[in-house]
Amino acid sequence: MKPKRRPTIHDHTIEANLFARRAIACMVVAAAVFLVLLTNLYHLQVTGFQEFQTRSNSNRITVLPVAPNRGLIYDRNGEILAENVPVYSIEIVPEEVDDLDDTLHRLATLLELDETAVESFRSQLRRARRFPQIPFADNISEQQVARFSLHQHHFPGVSVEARLQRHYPFGELFTHVVGYVGRINRQDIERLRANDEYGRYAATRTIGKLGVERYYESILHGRPGYQTVEVNSRGRVVRTLDFTPPVPGQDIYLEVDIEVQKIAMQQLQGRRGAIVVMDSDTGGLLAMYSNPSYDANLFVHGISVQDYQALLQDPNNPLINRASQGRYPPASTIKPHMSLLGLESGLIDINTRVWDPGYYQLPGVERRFRNWRSWGHGWVDMKKAIQVSNNTYFYKLAHELGIDRIHDFMAELGFGQSTGIDIHEENAALLPSRGWKRATLNEPWYTGETLSVGIGQSFWTVTPLQLATSTNTIVTKGRRLQPRFLRAVRHGEEIEYQEPFELPPLQLRSNDYFTAVMDGMERVISRVDGTAHAAFLNAPYRAAGKTGTAQVISRAEAERTPEYEIVDGQQVPIEVDERLRDNATYIGYAPADDPQITVAIAIENVGGGGRNAAPIARRIFDFYFDYQREVELVTLPLERDHARD
């Protein structure tokens, strides 16, 4: 180049050539750059195609779980005890709502709900969530649905959802048996995770919390289905690509008979107590009712704080299942069991007689252990002792047996331990022993306590369910059947009946011992001076049983309590606290020669068992045998009357 001399006038040829060269350079650069762009695009669209296609699909395709329908629960005749009913609820996805306060306020006004709905929603909002949407109002009426639908466009992020919800058509009748489902909470999630079952609950909102609903959760729940859906960038479902239907939970049939259960409920009206009615041959529970009860439906969509407080603070403790969790001194109902042990031990035979002067005295001890009839029963043998509920006989027997033998035998009959019933709400109650007393009270065992245990008092407590189960072992001559609710499981069209659950039988030296004890129990009713004779007058069947009257306070204490006090110079009777009155207990079975049903009854603070519990057993037996006849006439097929959903 010669930069020194430059022409000052334009040379068109030089300029045109220079420009053309530069323009061609531009073209080359542009072509090169486009080639680079294309190389990169080739890299993305051809080399990286698989990877980006996968990422694009994972962007848009989501798998949503679909909740299975819960299996239904029927009684033994196909009466529905737990069903699924469609309900509507208003649900909110908080992230899609612009002004939550305003939305909640307007919603509450529109649906005519009070502030508690808003507060409940806020408390749910603070908790960990399993689903993007949070229910604002459950169980709303069709009118409310209609009203909301009309104004839906004013409420972005709010929607009406229809779902199946558990419903218990008989309210409080079966609460302690069937139980209920409730919202899955954090503990439930932790437990499910620990059992590696959480995946099955991906779309489920409720889980069995109590009773059969809880115990048979794995049968009732079913398996979730899956819906492969396309979603947009905000997670809204655009369309369904694939659908794997859920497998619904299996329907189950319970041993309970709604008619028997209703009678049990009716008999306990106004009382605190429990009734257990067992099929003698299978251990199936025909009825199990604990009063007071409560409506299971309260818990299904979250019980309100007020309702729950009311249940918790009710002095009658409706939340306690008295049949399997109530601990009662067995009192004289234990005398047949003691007699069985006496025979097995060889310390007595059926002819062994004891002279009852109205009390029993330990050798060299001043204290008298009293019979309930202060003048005594005279000479009593074992059957008579059961028949008239003589205490002296059993004081002596217990004294001779000693606590260790009593404890070991009664443990074999199932006392002091779980019966194996198929609900989790069970209490083992307490079968005392030397070891137990040392461990808990750090005291030695006293012989006097053995005597009290001999008549079912002292530390010994049982549940009505244990009473029924142990009595059934006597009446089945040693079969140790576990109490059961589950009768059958439906697999599609097939109904699979459950075998009875049975522990190895109780082997005695002779089966006659059972017969002898059962004889004594029949005399309780058949003999004029039997303690339940009055209750079963003119019964059209042969029944057997044993009454019990458990002192809530000891007799000594009762004697120390004055019956009057002086107020303003006048004698005023002291009202004995209702809760200090005796508990009535009863065990029984019928027919005496071929036992079909076994019952156990415990009623709190009503007085003697002969007068208060035995008549209830009578009514249950009467009803049952009457009804059995009807049932036999019209054999009820075990079929579903109610279609699913």
Next chain:
Amino acid sequence: MHETNPRSLSAIFQRFHIDLPLLLALIALCCISLAVIYSAGGQNIDLVERQVARIGLSFVVLLVFAQISPDTFKRLTIPVFIVGLALLVAVLLVGVVGKGAQRWLDLGVVRVQPSELMKLAAPMMLAWFCARQPLPVRWTTVFIGLFLVLVPTLLIARQPDLGTALLVFSSGIFVLFLAGMSWRLIIMGLLALGAFLPVAWFFLLHGYQRQRVLTFINPESDPLGAGYHIIQSKIAIGSGGLEGKGWLQGTQSQLEFLPERHTDFIFSVFSEEFGLIGVIALLFIYGFIIYRGLLIAIRAQHVFSKLLAGSITMTVFIYALVNIGMVSGLLPVVGVPLPLISYGGTSMVTIMAGFGILMAIGTHRRLTLRDEPGR
């Protein structure tokens, strides 16, 4: 009169100063634009109708500009540039804020965006300046030219509108390059730029700006934040594959995973639905437009016309490069639309005005040849 005769048909186009190949390429782009906008906008016909209106307006502007003689543009250069600068200063002083930047000037009746005017005024000014002396340009001219283009560039960058600033600056640089700026200066300039980058990195950039560059280098480091757009865009392009998912079938765009679907990221929608084959076709059309524009520049009679035509053409190239490079992850995200495809009015009118000038340069030259006596 002579409708059936192709020669007389081309004469009609000549009469109206229309470059037919360029026009056909532009129409092809506009058709693609409408199809992709319909898909990207969620099949919203309103959006398409508005874009049709803009395209119509743009073609009117193109036709009007094509009728103006290049000499007239040359005469108007200095007033237009001064007015442009004045408006840019006015924007910074009394401009209207929109979308986080101060770009608009409210004139009561209409809002104008002076930076768009500068996209044409700056190359005109530099072309005028370089054409005053014989080519190649001397280094003094280069430095004065650089100063002339840096003033509007910095004013626009202050708004801030980095995309437009970049386009205005590059239009000036292309004028200088085409005017024969010496290779030694070019190499020195590139070296200076290379040396300046680390200095800028350590001393001039704020932390968040450095973060933005880092995100560009590795978008996966912030997949839900700044990297989200570019990741989703790459997924869209890549999942299109060779043949594409088909028109209206692009899941990334239809399901709204892509940001700015019908504006800055419209190329991703196009790539997802039409695949690499579609992309090659689109780049071919752009390549043809660039070729045609540079051909017009080479054939132009006067230096001013040559430089202006070349610069306008290369600006369109820069538009396409920056946009495609941005959405495919080669360049940092700068708000530059894909020319004539992206939805949006202002830049489309400016680009079409530029093509109008290009056609004026291409056709008026021949007209003067034909009008020569003795033909």
